[in-house]
Amino acid sequence: MTQFHLREWDRLPFGSGPGQIPEPLAERLVTVAKASPFAGSGEGGVLEHLRHHIRARGVVGVIAAPGVSLEILPKIDLPPGEAGETRETGDAAVRRRLIHMLAVALDLRLDLGAVTGLSWQKETLLDILIRIFADKLTEALRRGMPRRYTGLEDDLPALRGRLDVTRQFTAHAVNPARLACRFDALSEDIVLNRILKATVTHLARMTGSGALRGRLRELAFVYADIADVAPAALEWDKVVLDRTNRAWAELLAMARLFLQNRYQTTSLGRAEGTALLFEMDALFEDYIGRLIRRGVQSSGLKVTLQGGGLYCLDDAGRGLFRTKPDILIRSSGQVVQVIDTKWKRISARIEDAKQGVSQADVYQMMAYAQLYRAPRVTLLYPHHQGLATPEGVQARFTISGRPTVVETASIDVGQGAGMAARLAALVLPEAVLQG
Known part of the structure; x- marks a missing residue:
């Protein structure tokens, strides 16, 4: 399989030379991308198919079609020591940062020690995530597959559990030697194991690595006695996590990552394609929100994510x-503060007094300030090297005729150390004073 790599918003020109993709291969990738939930009404939300090139948009991950795969990585500015001297070492560092963001957003505790430096450089994001999942599942299975008591029915020569009177006098009216029994039995064929089996089966089809495919087939053999259920028919809401199987929560979260919403298998005539994609706006929002909550947890402040729910307009008691x-x-x-995250680059104030902030975003923050009576509202962006000042507040304004502060701020996601504390510094000093 031919592999290509791209950063979001960059272009990959058509051609057969270095840094180019043959147009027939590009068309296969675009066909898979159009089937993504992120494709949008114009079907260009993942990849734009232009006259001389394809262009990645604000969605990252891996798209695979017969004979070709494309890895799209986010644009993250890295410290000089991490960026390295080659594209491969730079991509490896970005993969680390992206997987860290996923781990925080999904509440995963990922041990990345088993992923070697060479793996970060040579494997795609998808294969690294599959490797981590396979390692965690192997370790969990060594401790035993989870089991639960489930209700069963069977016709037995001796009573087990309780007698199903209705079935006994209908099905066995002429054969009283068989008893219609209802009983509970400890079983491994439960919803959680069905989900994990479905995940293993799907990942074996997705990976381009023969070694990983072999590991997944070994894991599938362990689940041989578990019922096969198609991903669309899995009963996620019936999974029960308690003290006996709490250790499986992270594997369940990873299964959701692979099977729900952001992963899809698309069948297109004779061609098949797969995609594991992440919308960076949503990932950045979840990542920042959880780290702020972590950073201020001992301060007495309460952090609500995707909350509020107030309406802009009132129509005779009905909110609009x-x-x-x-x-x-x-x-x-x-x-005391409303924060809205935006995964896009703002410009330095010396270049543009508005910093490239859209008018719609400003109106949105003014509405938040009014509805939630917030004295401070913040638009938070990823920091980049083009900004003249360090991360933190980049500009501060007041709403005309009011003391409400509207500010733009940035956080350097390329510098992973101390992220929670650095984000808390954007919130705590003024919040404590206002509180």
């Missing part, structure tokens, strides 16, 4: 245009 701010910070029950 409901709002869902990304992050609400409360002190003593009062909103």
Whole structure:
């Protein structure tokens, strides 16, 4: 399989030379991308198919079609020591940062020690995630597959459990030697194991690595006695996690990552394609929100993610245009700050007084300030090397005629150390004073 790599918003020209992709291969990838939930109404939300090239948009991950795969990585500015001197070493560092963001957003505790430096450089994001999943599942199975008591029915020569009277006098009216029994038995064929078996089966089809495919087939053999259920028919809401199987929660979260929403298998006539994709706007929002909550947990502040729910308009008691701010910070029950995350690059103030912030975003923050009576609202962006100042507040304004502060701020996701504390520094000093 021919592999190509691209950063979001970059172009991959058509051709047969270095850094180019043959147009027939590009068309296969575009066909798979159009089937993604992120494709949008114009079907160009993942890949734009232009006259001389394809262009990645704000979605990252891996797209695979027969004979070709494309890995799209986010644009993250790395410290000089991590960026390395080659594209391969730079991509390896970005994969690390992206998997860290996924781990935080999904509440996963991923041990990346088993992933070697060479793996970060040579394997795609998809194969690295599959490797981590296979390692965690292998370790969990060594401790035993989870089991639960399930209700069963069977016709037995001796009574087990309780007698099903209705079935006994209908099915066995002429054969009283068989008893219609209802009983509970400890079984491994439960919803959780069916989900994990379905995940193993799908990943074996997705990976381009023969070694990983072999490991997944070994894991599938362990699940041989578990019922086969198609991903669309899995009963996720019936999974029961308690003290006996709490250790499986992370594997369940990874299964959701592979099988629900952001992963799909598409069959297109004779061609088949797979895609594991992440919308960076949503991932950045989840990542930042959870780290802020972690950073201020001992301060007395309350952090609400995707909360609020107030309406912009009232129509005779019926609310219209409901709002869902990304992050609400409360002190003593009062909103002291609203934060909205934006995965896009702002410009330095010396270049543009508005920093490239859209008018719609400003209007949105003014609405939040009004509805939630927030004295401070913040648009938070990823930091990049083009900004003249360090990460933190980049510009601060007041709403005309009011003391409400509207600010733009940035956080350097390429610098992974101390992210929670650095984000808390954007919130705590003023929040404590206002509280």
